[in-house]
Amino acid sequence: MSRIMVVEDDKNTRRLMAAVLEQNGYQVSTAADGMEALELLDHQHIDLIVLDVMMPRMNGYSFTKELRSADNFIPILMVTAKQLPQDMKTGFLMGTDDYMTKPVDEEEMLLRIKALLRRSHIAAENKLSIGSLTLYYDSLTVAWGEEKQTLPQKEFYLLYKLLSYPDKIFTRLQLMDEIWGMDSESGDATVNVHINRLRKRFEDCPEFELVTVRGLGYKAVRKA
Template identity: 65%
Template structure:
């Protein structure tokens, strides 16, 4: 059973999150601040950490930094009431893998946790398998049976992101920020071009398709 550590100073929220995770098949541990979390991590193997940002003694930023120093590949999900872009950027800079704002949708949290755990395994193997389609992160190749395609780097990252979270909607801003970072020349047109190229390349692929969610962004879905 996978073990998840919930670091949250508000007792009721911590207990609720642990209860939801337990109901979904995870074993949970709780800590009320970063210091208690680090002490627990020294004694107990943990597969993923869910942490609050604003906590006494050691905030989520510092805890994330400390976790990265000793557990470099540990998946970290930051959950916080802060939703300003600068707060999210700082979270990613110190090393969080994903970021959710309160109030948290419980089912979305479970989906994100499962995706992070899947990505952690992908990071170890450097490969993502989706049906018969295999994405190789080291070579930027997409293969299905005996057919292999090498993608341009940004196209590969974009497809890898979408297929790592099937059925999850990503806004245009999310995709541009993660794939292209803060590069000033990136705009909606650049993203549209890359999405259209991927659609053209994999139009006949029986495994998946990339769907436009009007007014929101994109998601990858498994074909029926």
């Protein structure tokens, strides 16, 4: 069971968030500001932090910066009344993983938390499972049933990226920048070539398909 820490200076909001999380099966710790949250982290294991921005003593930006500078990469969902793009940009520059504005939609918050925990679990294990299919990041290997393949590096990274975010559309430029690097001399047609190779390799795999979204890019879709 995952433990989530809610860091929020408003007592009623803090209690409401904690109640919603507990009702959905999470263990919850709470703190009224960044200083109290840092003290809790010294003696509690926390899997994810829901973090307000405007708080006394230590605000959300300073808390996030402090955590990341200490190489602590607990997923952080920043929640704030500030809605300007610059505020969101500041949060991401400090090291937050996701961002919501108040008033918080409870269902959306739960979905975002679930997604963040899933990505954190994948990163920690260097392994991704989709049904009977398992991707092993360290060995560039994909296994399902009695089948097992070691893929070329770029093909593996491309597949791993798409399957880590099922149904999310990535543009060719996004995939080029992340997998080939911004300085690569390859054109975006390279992505098309690698997608087609992956489709051929896994045409008999029952767990997923790689879908072209016309005019946008690609996404992975689970079949089951």
